[in-house]
Amino acid sequence: MKKRKSKGLSMKVKALFIVLLIPIAVTVFTLTAIIWTGLKNPELIRKSASTLLDIGERHTAMSIPEEYIPVYKEAAETYGIPWTLLAAHHRIETRFSTMDPLLSPVGAEGHMQFMPCTFVGWGYPGCGDLGKGDIPDEDKLNPDVIKKYGGYGVDGNGDGIADPYNLEDAIFSAANYLSKSGAADGDYEKAIFNYNHSEKYVQDVLRYFKEFEVKRIEMEKAD
Numbered sequence: 001m002k003k004r005k006s007k008g009l010s011m012k013v014k015a016l017f018i019v020l021l022i023p024i025a026v027t028v029f030t031l032t033a034i035i036w037t038g039l040k041n042p043e044l045i046r047k048s049a050s051t052l053l054d055i056g057e058r059h060t061a062m063s064i065p066e067e068y069i070p071v072y073k074e075a076a077e078t079y080g081i082p083w084t085l086l087a088a089h090h091r092i093e094t095r096f097s098t099m100d101p102l103l104s105p106v107g108a109e110g111h112m113q114f115m116p117c118t119f120v121g122w123g124y125p126g127c128g129d130l131g132k133g134d135i136p137d138e139d140k141l142n143p144d145v146i147k148k149y150g151g152y153g154v155d156g157n158g159d160g161i162a163d164p165y166n167l168e169d170a171i172f173s174a175a176n177y178l179s180k181s182g183a184a185d186g187d188y189e190k191a192i193f194n195y196n197h198s199e200k201y202v203q204d205v206l207r208y209f210k211e212f213e214v215k216r217i218e219m220e221k222a223d
Contacts, residue, residue: 064212065096068167075156075172079179084216085188088208089174089195102165107132110164112174114153116140119164119173121149152177 064087072090076083090096093113102110107130109116115131117124120140127133139145141161146153153162156172163169174195178184183191188209192202 062091062096064091064215068096068171071156071168071171075168075175078172079175079184081175081179081183081191082209082213084212085178085183085191085205085209086171086175087212088205089178089192090171091208092201092204097167106130111167111170112164114164114170114173114177117151118177119151119153119162120146121151123149124151152180 068087068090069083072083072086076086089112094102094111097111102113104113107115109119115133116135117127117131117133120133120135121127122131124133124135124139124145126135140153141163143153143155143160143162145151146162152173153164154169154172154176155162156168156170157166161169162173164173177195178191181191181194182188188206189202192205193199195201195205
């Protein structure tokens with residue numbers, strides 16, 4: 001009788017151990033799959049510097065800096081898109097330029113996180129893969145070179161250079177890109193997805209876009 005009782009207890013212990021082991025095994029398997037997918041498909045890695053933030057921080061409310069609003073409005077009017085869409089992208093990409101440095105691990109640059117080949121143009125010699133390229137500054141900042149290779153970089157402040165690290169240039173460049181990607185026709189989801197091929201990114205930007213639209217209406221009523 002004692003042996004039978006001991007055996008029964010042992011079986012219960014084993015069963016409990018297996019139950020506890022299952023969620024641990026599932027977690028390890030999931031993490032391994034995520035890491036392996038990232039290694040096999042580096043394009044799935046978000047280009048935005050906002051990937052360095054955890055989910056909670058990324059969704060923390062932040063007010064639109066008032067000094068940026070005139071820049072958003074001017075760029076938006078130039079390219080026929082809502083200025084609040086630019087503000088939403090700016091919030092997601094670099095938390096209104098509070099990220100330091102304004103350079104992502106995969107090479108996206110400046111206030112609005114442009115890959116160099118997108119900024120200068122994918123026709124530029126050597127552009128490929130994720131678009132980091134090997135573009136010297138004299139070409140990267142040159143509006144004529146950008147025009148030649150079909151880039152989206154814009155000299156927003158009229159100083160003769162297009163610089164992703166200059167706020168006005170970056171905002172105008174983002175407006176140019178979004179406009180040509182569908183935003184000028186009201187297809188915001190398409191434009192946002194073209195900016196960053198991630199459904200999660202699209203939902204994040206849309207959430208702030210809607211939030212900022214409400215604030216815009218409130219501001220206009222107050223004026």
